Amino acid sequence: MIVPAGHYLVLAAALFTVGVVGVLVRRNLIVMFMCIELMLNSVNLTLVTFSRVNGNLDGQVLSFFVMVVAAAEVTVGLALIVNLFRLKASADADDVDALRS
Amino acid sequence: MENVLTPPAGSPVDFAWLIPVVPALSAGLLLVFGKRLGRLSSAVAILSIGFSATLSTMVFAFLQAQPEEGRVFVRTLGTWLSVGGADGLRVDWALLIDPLASVMLLLVTWVGLLIHVYSLGYMAHDERNPQFFAYLNLFAASMLILVTGSSFLTLFVGWELVGLCSYLLVGFWFERRDYATAAKKAFVVNRIGDVGFMIAMFLIFATFGSLTFADVLPAVSTAATGVLIAVGLLLFVGATGKSAQIPLFVWLPDAMAGPTPVSALIHAATMVTAGVYLVARASPLYLEIPDVGLLVAWVGAATAFVAAAIACAQVDLKRILAYSTVSQLGYMFIGVGVGDYTAGVFHLLTHGFFKALLFLAAGSVMHAVADETDIRRMGGLFSKMPVTAVTSLIAVLAIAGFPYTSGFFSKEEVLASAAARPGAQGIWVLGILVAGMTAFYMARWFVLIFLGSPRWAEGVRPHESPPSMTLPLVVLAVGSAAGGLLNTSPEDGFLHHWLEPSVAAFAADGHFLSEGLLLGAALGVAAVGGLLGALLYLRVDVATVGVGGGARNAARRRYYVDEVYETIVMRPGRAMADAFAAFDRRGIDGAVNGLARMTAGVATVGRRTQTGFVRSYALAVLAGTVLIAALFASGVVFGGIR
Numbered sequence A: 001m002i003v004p005a006g007h008y009l010v011l012a013a014a015l016f017t018v019g020v021v022g023v024l025v026r027r028n029l030i031v032m033f034m035c036i037e038l039m040l041n042s043v044n045l046t047l048v049t050f051s052r053v054n055g056n057l058d059g060q061v062l063s064f065f066v067m068v069v070a071a072a073e074v075t076v077g078l079a080l081i082v083n084l085f086r087l088k089a090s091a092d093a094d095d096v097d098a099l100r101s
Numbered sequence B: 001m002e003n004v005l006t007p008p009a010g011s012p013v014d015f016a017w018l019i020p021v022v023p024a025l026s027a028g029l030l031l032v033f034g035k036r037l038g039r040l041s042s043a044v045a046i047l048s049i050g051f052s053a054t055l056s057t058m059v060f061a062f063l064q065a066q067p068e069e070g071r072v073f074v075r076t077l078g079t080w081l082s083v084g085g086a087d088g089l090r091v092d093w094a095l096l097i098d099p100l101a102s103v104m105l106l107l108v109t110w111v112g113l114l115i116h117v118y119s120l121g122y123m124a125h126d127e128r129n130p131q132f133f134a135y136l137n138l139f140a141a142s143m144l145i146l147v148t149g150s151s152f153l154t155l156f157v158g159w160e161l162v163g164l165c166s167y168l169l170v171g172f173w174f175e176r177r178d179y180a181t182a183a184k185k186a187f188v189v190n191r192i193g194d195v196g197f198m199i200a201m202f203l204i205f206a207t208f209g210s211l212t213f214a215d216v217l218p219a220v221s222t223a224a225t226g227v228l229i230a231v232g233l234l235l236f237v238g239a240t241g242k243s244a245q246i247p248l249f250v251w252l253p254d255a256m257a258g259p260t261p262v263s264a265l266i267h268a269a270t271m272v273t274a275g276v277y278l279v280a281r282a283s284p285l286y287l288e289i290p291d292v293g294l295l296v297a298w299v300g301a302a303t304a305f306v307a308a309a310i311a312c313a314q315v316d317l318k319r320i321l322a323y324s325t326v327s328q329l330g331y332m333f334i335g336v337g338v339g340d341y342t343a344g345v346f347h348l349l350t351h352g353f354f355k356a357l358l359f360l361a362a363g364s365v366m367h368a369v370a371d372e373t374d375i376r377r378m379g380g381l382f383s384k385m386p387v388t389a390v391t392s393l394i395a396v397l398a399i400a401g402f403p404y405t406s407g408f409f410s411k412e413e414v415l416a417s418a419a420a421r422p423g424a425q426g427i428w429v430l431g432i433l434v435a436g437m438t439a440f441y442m443a444r445w446f447v448l449i450f451l452g453s454p455r456w457a458e459g460v461r462p463h464e465s466p467p468s469m470t471l472p473l474v475v476l477a478v479g480s481a482a483g484g485l486l487n488t489s490p491e492d493g494f495l496h497h498w499l500e501p502s503v504a505a506f507a508a509d510g511h512f513l514s515e516g517l518l519l520g521a522a523l524g525v526a527a528v529g530g531l532l533g534a535l536l537y538l539r540v541d542v543a544t545v546g547v548g549g550g551a552r553n554a555a556r557r558r559y560y561v562d563e564v565y566e567t568i569v570m571r572p573g574r575a576m577a578d579a580f581a582a583f584d585r586r587g588i589d590g591a592v593n594g595l596a597r598m599t600a601g602v603a604t605v606g607r608r609t610q611t612g613f614v615r616s617y618a619l620a621v622l623a624g625t626v627l628i629a630a631l632f633a634s635g636v637v638f639g640g641i642r
Helices: A005-025 A029-054 A058-088 B018-037 B040-065 B099-122 B129-148 B152-170 B177-208 B213-222 B225-242 B251-257 B260-269 B273-281 B283-288 B290-313 B317-338 B341-368 B386-400 B406-420 B425-450 B467-487 B494-499 B515-538 B550-556 B558-609 B614-634
Strands: B073-083 B089-097
Touching: A005 A029, A005 B614, A029 A058, B018 B040, B018 B129, B040 B099, B040 B129, B073 B152, B089 B099, B089 B129, B089 B152, B099 B129, B099 B260, B099 B273, B099 B341, B099 B467, B099 B494, B129 B152, B129 B260, B129 B273, B152 B177, B152 B225, B152 B251, B152 B260, B152 B273, B177 B213, B177 B225, B177 B251, B213 B283, B225 B273, B225 B283, B225 B290, B251 B260, B251 B317, B260 B317, B260 B341, B273 B283, B273 B317, B273 B341, B283 B290, B290 B317, B290 B425, B290 B550, B290 B558, B317 B341, B317 B406, B317 B425, B341 B386, B341 B406, B341 B467, B341 B494, B386 B406, B386 B425, B386 B467, B386 B515, B406 B425, B406 B467, B406 B515, B425 B515, B467 B494, B550 B558
Parallel strands: none
Antiparallel strands: B073 B089
């Protein structure tokens, strides 16, 4: 059975929406971080889907780039969160408001 | 000026550039290391000016040994300005050493040296002694640059430097507010004259394409008369500023706020003689425009008269001398104005001697009576300080024109020249009157200070000054008494012959009175004035001196010249400055501050968006993205989705 491309796109959109809402409503930095990952991977899914539809490898190659960047981003991001936790003893995004006017 | 030579290598003229440079270097040395040198600094200063005096004498002797037609040298040191290619502006650092410059060098360096020596005693107790000597050196160096400059511009360098030095020295005791004001006044009034000088230089360059004396002066006959008149008048404006003539004489009497040696230096050797020197230096130019010369002479005569009248009513011993200087400068301008440049320079030289002597004597007197300057509180000092008194007497006789003193010869010559010039009889009459007034106020000065009954304050012990102060007095007294030998008569005097290569000759036109009558008139009037002054004030009731209304009061108040200037110049000036200040505060500052306030206002509103919450920023990003996506999809931007 061949799953139509539209299904993949709907799934990707759903995942992206979950990610966006998660970033907007959750205050825990770890969770926000995971939501960003979710968005990135939903985009990956889209890319692979279109790659399949178009019959070339461009989208798949690009999704590898995204994964690499995401991995790097996780490294930096987690390091930031750990340090922030050491500084403030909290992983709450609203506690980090030093730039508030 | 036609026959300009390059000095032979190794001759004194070849090294003449050291004459201004050495005192200037000494001044720099003293300004930097003066504190460390302490008492030694005065020795450095005296040695440096002594060096210049020696070298000046050698230059003079060298010139005298040259054949008559070969006494004009230009020593070029290097290019200063070279603008606009071959026919552009080109000014060299060069010295013009000719007979006129050489006598000026002698006057400036030797009188300067004596004043330096005198300052040794006079300023011994001042804690800024090294600084004072540095300024004195710089003053002398500036004047030496002025008299040796080979072009209008190099002369102008010295011209401005003496202005600066007079500011520094007049305001030397700047702790006193009125002294600082006097210094500022001297500076500002001089600037007014300088503007005239500068415009004259622009005109000269536009007309002749050069500022060098050797190029300009021989070519004056080729220029249009109108241009020459403009240049002559503008140069004279400069001269009135520097040499304290009507209408710019107001700074000189105030300039006596400086230490007395400075007054002597300003009034005798440096500074005020610069204007006379300038006119004498530009004599070929003034020869082309005799009417402007006559105007110069009239201004000189008027100044001489007004200043002499004021001097008759003053009671401050230095102020009397200051107005006397203004008056005598008037004589010099009569001389150069009627075209007898030698007579003007001659009077400049003799005046340099006796006025320096008078000021130094005044300083000596002030030293003796605890810095009192009111002649009503002196008297009877003759026996207390005989050297000062006798030397002063010689100076008084010289300035009053007592026969065979230096002033006699020079003043008679100026007056004789005025009489010989058609159309200048009125000037002669004024000059004779002023001669009588000069004798009167100088007799009054001498009698009130040295003769009569002692009137000094309780506790003052008058005493003769130390040798470092009396020695210059004696030397200057010899100069004042014998200086006339320089030029015993217009026909065969030394100076007339000596200055021939430098200044235009005087074409005497025959006197309108016989010579004996001229001489007799001047002597008679002076004798009457002097005797009147002496007799009136020998037995005068001091309570009546320096009081009285009417004409006497007007003269004592200096004919309200300062008040007039205050009304017509200072008040409008201040009003204008206030208006500008208000515009600056309200207009310019207002615009700048308004801009700043507007920015602050916008920021107060804008800062509310910066909540510091990451999630609100993320929401904004999302909203923006959605907006762009919506625009993108609806085809408003990028033509929509295909």
